[in-house]
Amino acid sequence: MDIRPQLSDAAKAVTDHGGSLVRAAALFPDAPTPWLDLSTGINPHPYPFSPLPATAYTRLPEGTRLAELTALAARVYGAPDGAHVAAAPGTQILLPLVASLLAAGPAMVLAPTYAEHARAATLAGHAVEEVEDFERLFAARLAIVVNPNNPDGRVVFRDRLLELAAHLGGKGGLLVVDEAFMDVGPRAESVAGDVAAGGLVVLRSFGKFFGLAGVRLGFAIAAPATAARLAGWLGPWAVAGPALDIGLAALADDAWQETMRRRLAADAARLDKALAAHGLAVAGGTDLFRFLRAPAAAGLFETFGRHGILVRRFAGRPDCLRLGLPGDEAGHARLEMALQAWQGAGGKARIG
Numbered sequence: 001m002d003i004r005p006q007l008s009d010a011a012k013a014v015t016d017h018g019g020s021l022v023r024a025a026a027l028f029p030d031a032p033t034p035w036l037d038l039s040t041g042i043n044p045h046p047y048p049f050s051p052l053p054a055t056a057y058t059r060l061p062e063g064t065r066l067a068e069l070t071a072l073a074a075r076v077y078g079a080p081d082g083a084h085v086a087a088a089p090g091t092q093i094l095l096p097l098v099a100s101l102l103a104a105g106p107a108m109v110l111a112p113t114y115a116e117h118a119r120a121a122t123l124a125g126h127a128v129e130e131v132e133d134f135e136r137l138f139a140a141r142l143a144i145v146v147n148p149n150n151p152d153g154r155v156v157f158r159d160r161l162l163e164l165a166a167h168l169g170g171k172g173g174l175l176v177v178d179e180a181f182m183d184v185g186p187r188a189e190s191v192a193g194d195v196a197a198g199g200l201v202v203l204r205s206f207g208k209f210f211g212l213a214g215v216r217l218g219f220a221i222a223a224p225a226t227a228a229r230l231a232g233w234l235g236p237w238a239v240a241g242p243a244l245d246i247g248l249a250a251l252a253d254d255a256w257q258e259t260m261r262r263r264l265a266a267d268a269a270r271l272d273k274a275l276a277a278h279g280l281a282v283a284g285g286t287d288l289f290r291f292l293r294a295p296a297a298a299g300l301f302e303t304f305g306r307h308g309i310l311v312r313r314f315a316g317r318p319d320c321l322r323l324g325l326p327g328d329e330a331g332h333a334r335l336e337m338a339l340q341a342w343q344g345a346g347g348k349a350r351i352g
Helices: 021-027 063-077 094-099 116-123 134-139 158-170 192-197 224-234 241-252 254-276 297-306 329-344
Strands: 085-088 106-110 127-131 142-146 174-178 200-205 218-221 282-286 289-293 320-324
Touching: 063 085, 063 200, 063 218, 063 241, 085 224, 094 116, 094 200, 094 218, 094 224, 106 116, 106 134, 116 127, 116 142, 134 142, 134 158, 142 158, 158 174, 158 192, 158 200, 192 200, 218 224, 254 282, 254 289, 254 329, 289 297, 297 320, 297 329
Parallel strands: 106 127, 106 142, 142 174, 174 200
Antiparallel strands: 085 218, 200 218, 282 289, 289 320
């Protein structure tokens, strides 16, 4: 593994993300509280795990429990078996490790997308280029695709990804597919079951769909030798005891998962209807977030902020916003109030 010690300031800096209520409060100091955070794309209906035993905190995690977790993750995500899965304290920590599976060279990220992939590949020493044409990825040694994409929900079909993986693998390269939102995506397009041939690593996030981002749990799915290599870099006890217990319970709960998919689809449809009633058409997204592209996006962000609602905006794309789902009736009511205020003001920013 070759994590270069000399990095540019751009590579060192963590890209601004959603979820920072401290920054939101500084930007809108007079906003009502508590804030309604719609900026993250995390399920607002978290998995209701049972109280954890004291041993989850007082004992080092057992290797047998980790093996149970990876086997269960393989079943849920469609991987061949647990030997193809490496568990980690969140997928974020996996990004530079996966990029380090290859010696430094040309890397391409299908953009626009989650900015941390480009930063992580830079951390691993690669010369990173962000491209918008899928066909250009065939020229890379390391290619990264987020599928479904964050923030616009774009989906690349499985057959195209497998074609790319075979091409890259044939020249010693690697395709990384981040399926963080595939739990609410078209699961038939997942390539998690296709990793055995090599040349392909799939990332799956636990916290987004299960609404437990603070648990810090994620998985890399790959050929067994690659999964073992990643697990070796992470070392023993990489997944904390509480995360093991919660992950085992949640991943085994098939009924909750299916019920939640239906609930999130209904929530997303309700959000679409509310936005459409105020002249805002959804341009994309998943059942965990909706993506808007409109000239009035800056004014909408401003109005939401003044109403104590944080949504995701994007540097360099002032016409785009991403909204997560309100988690309850009070949240829907606050959102409707802000939309009415925005429409009443003519859909324009009132900055001052």
